[in-house]
Amino acid sequence: MKILKKFGLLVLLSTLMLSGCSSSNTTTDSNNDSSMPLKGTTLNLYTWDGMFPQEVLDGFTKETGITINYSNFDFDETMLAKLEETQGKDYDLVIADDYIIELAIEQGLVQKLDRTKISTIDNINPIYENEFYDPNNEYTLPYGAGIPLIVYNPDEIDFEINGYSDLWNPKLKDNLAIIGNYRVINGIALKSLGYLFNTNDLTEIKEAGDKLKELAPNIRIINDSNLQDFLITGEVSVAFMYTSQVNQALLTNPDFKVVYPEEGLGFGIMAAFIPSQAPNADAAYAFLDYINRPEVAAKGFEWLGYFVTNKAAEEYISEEMKPLIILPEDKYDLIEKGEIIQNVEDDALELHTQIFAEFQKETK
Amino acid sequence: MKKLSKKAILFLVVVTIINYLPIILTVVYSFNSSKISSVWGGTSIVWYKQLFNDNDLRRSLINSLIVALFSCSFAVIIGTSAALAMRKTKLFFDNMISYFSTLPIMIPEIILGMAFLAVFSFFKMPFGFITLIIAHTSFCIPYIFMLVRSRLIGMDPSYEEAAKDLGASSYETFRDIIVPYILPGILSGVLLSFAMSFDDVVISIFTTGPTVNTLAIKIYTKMKTGVTPEINALATVILLISVICIFLFEIINKKSTNKTQTRY
């Protein structure tokens, strides 16, 4: 036991050493308390890792005195599970995907926003509001939107890619990288067959499953993160990926070609909401107010790489990023024409998971 | 004992080197200036600078150490006492309990994570350090229990008898015969379970609360959104710390063994 104790001591020691360095850069704020009514409280922010640049988070803390406790989930579903288990009690502000918010609202886990508490609320671009998950705009504020698109390296591909169906071209054998979102991938098979993303028709979904199996030989990798890297390093010549990845690819190599598939687009919106029993809702309002200021939002979106959902922020976006993350007004009809992936009926959802698993099994 | 043949030594060396290849590359690539973690873009320490300014990451490292430390300590107490208790006498439920206590490492982690999530909310426990430590302890126990037990199985009962015959009390027998004998088992159990706890992602995600992020969760989510070379830099730092820890541990260990030797 003696050795163990010493061993524990060492670990403890190294812990202390580390916490020692951390305490050295705690900032001492000398601002007076009256301007910061929420000073000393904590905001429990629950979203994916890397949604905000450190600068924005630090700026908020500096201005309000509110400490941000940033915790992460990997999938939307993990977030929902956690929220259900804790009855919406542990978190003050959540940012997640559209379809999962619909479920959270349905479960009574979301509180209505008091929109008067957010002075910057008019900056939001209305095109991204009143969507299916929150039709009366009561519960959420959008924060970023995206469309998965096809990007390819024209030097490596000797034919033109115009839509999803071109991905089935046998010339792309072992040369295609795709994201792992099964609803999106099943969706492109549905779309290439002329069906809808959100169909509840089981025979259509089944047909899409068979079609998808034919895509298997072309797949080199299925991955949700960093798909742009595979394209940039030449691991693959074609990738079907999320907006932020499309943008990162283009920033690295402007010669890549982007395809808005002719069969139709799948839209996705991320939005922020306050859980029903948030312990510190006021801090959440303060944060929403802060991140929707034009300059702050611009910084946030440049970092995030998704479409800017804050109209006022657009003019603050750098020239380099503007064409990538601002959806021009003449393309607004893309949102109206494009479909948002929504929740489907239970048996359709189950079939979706199954055809995707079968497809995955086929790819090895 | 005969010396090992050259071939055997070569085998040990080659396997060890292969074992270290990914780590060496991780260290090398932590000095890579390119943002794409697998492509070389020149030397730079920019990721270390970023790392040392990342309070979040440091906090999660401390959380991980706390969780691993407590879970291992509890597992040592529970696992060792169980192995000792079940050594000679067998009670009716012993087989069942030892089967179930080792189950956490038999089932996929994700099941345990979900089961814990459900059970903790059933008990109305607040999610955070306590739930994390309980969950981690459950998969640390089997390592210590199994390793200590497998050592006890191989123990020659005559050692103990001899000690008793020489007039040692049962406490003395325990302290001077049994503890030194099972110590290697406990130690390798601790090393294993500490590493498992430190590295666990799946169970942690389901059992942590809003205030506690462990390092493994942080890395996992970072890898999902983008393997920044910052992570490679972090791995290098952790590697360095564990090397230093083990080195210090070795020195202390050597000193204390010298002492015990002089006592006799």
Place this chain on the structure above:
Amino acid sequence: MKNKKLGQWLLRLPVYLYTILFVIFPIVYMFILSFLTKAHTWGFTFNLTLDNYRKVFSSFYMGIFFDSLKLAFITTSLVLLIGYPFGYFMGRLNDTWKKRLLILIMIPFWTSGLIRLNGWVIIFRSNGVLDKILMFFNIIDKPLKLLYSYPAVVIGMIYFLLPFMILAVYSSVEKMDWSLVEAARDLGASKFEAFKSITLKQTMPGILSGIVLTFVPSMGLFYVAEILGGNKIVLISTVISEQLTKGRNTPFAAALSVILMLLTSLILSLYKKFSKTNELEGLF
């Protein structure tokens, strides 16, 4: 005498309590869950059904079970093949080198497994370290495309699980009685015979726990298949995790894991039977 009995109970108390509360209870919970019906969002409703099991036994999921077992089997055999001699030779080194090697094995274990996997990505990727080396020696002339293939996943699995086997074998070699080997040799047994009848038998506990410690996790390491297999190799644990998260079907995931658990126990008991290690009664 009474005191001794009390002591026996006190020693057992922690493990009994812990196991009942935090292992048996959650598992019973999961077992019950596997007979319930998925709720619309997350969670379940109390409608008893056998549908989950019906689905598990469909040819598709059985195929995935088979694939996972195959991968686990390949991995375990290779790990045993490398790990046994390693642990054995290690046990025969002198004390200083023993300790050094033990430390060398443990160190990588302490850095994040995910990060180490990324190290293999650097090695395997097209025009990566391995390709460059092989091209330099003119062994290949174009990239192997080893990343995101079955062999890459197997190597990743071996890499992950080898230390478990080494440590298990090593700890049994450590307590081996070498005089028996010498005696057998003195009595005229060949090196191989002595190994077979003495060494192998004495290290069997180590081999067994090594196999347990590699076979079992190898069916659950879905993130190795994710990262080195490019998500293309589907294991039963992949399906379970997808059902739990994206599929939001907890009862079905519970049913899959109940079967997986039974399967693991079955394999272990079979192994125990065929290896005739009665002295290991206590181990599972």
